[in-house]
Amino acid sequence: MSEHSEHGGSTEHVVPVSTYVSVFLALIALTALTTGVAYMDLGQWNTVAALTIAVIKMLLVVLFFMHVKYAAGLTRIAILAGFFWLLIMITLTLSDELTRGWEIVSHGWGMIIPLMIRLL
């Protein structure tokens, strides 16, 4: 896994072909899984399952195919910042959108869970 290039000056990791093939097989298996799960009635959990599998697939691609597992700290921070800002955009948008139906303020935070479930 930590095999270095033999050529001078290069600090780049050479990912073994076996790792790439394993990641590839995992991605294909997860695609089959997510497709299969979609045909099972899990109620609100269908969306959760689909998105969880998609996130796992994304992580596999990012860490191995995109070499982030072996990347410099600065690059990792830049990537994390990107996802953090995405999270801000989604969270703030939904916290507005999903709370517009509130009529009685005193129900307050107790409404958050049913409202989030409505999304699924």
Added chain:
Amino acid sequence: MSELAAHSAHPPGFAHQFETIAQQREAGKLGMWVFLVTEILFFGGMFTAYTVYRSLHLQAFVTGSHLLEVKFGATNTAVLIVSSLTMALAIRSAQTGKRKGQTIFWLILTMLLGATFLFLKFRFEWYHDYVDGIVPGVSWSYHGPYAPGAQLFMCFYFFMTGLHALHMVVGIGILTVLIIMTARNKFSSEYYAPLEISGLYWHFVDIVWIFLFPLLYLIGGRYLGS
């Protein structure tokens, strides 16, 4: 500069503002990732809008999702995953100093898989959507329940898959340039940054599809039957 000039054997492609080729490579990758972060937020804006409208018109979005065929979405997901593997192998063969023919082979295979994705998308999805009358504003003949909301869903579908396909077309253009550069011996095991950076782009476009597939095709209550 004088110190740099002393390195008589620095590899081709090494830019003079960098101390080492490794530093140049890191800078290039960071730059590409910063671009990809803007792409994350670009597609993220659409994913957010999709989520909001899905919550507002849930039944209509389920209806709309059933207008799509899972088999094509799943096949295209697999096609893109294979293309990500071949792209990674292309970079690896350049990185480990394999013959350029091997790098070119993997690059051409990646390009063909990208073209396969687009062919399936155009020929078996968009064209059929047009014929079946589920293209909003162009050809719309679906008047079943939740028709207006289903039209909204299809708008999202065409915008999201359309922008993704546009990225695929750009990716195929980039691959063409990479194949020419490899054939002209521009790369070595020391310098292959354009390959690696383009690989990041290609994998990113794959990731966008990894999210589009479940969001558009799968989460609309497929178990209910179509």
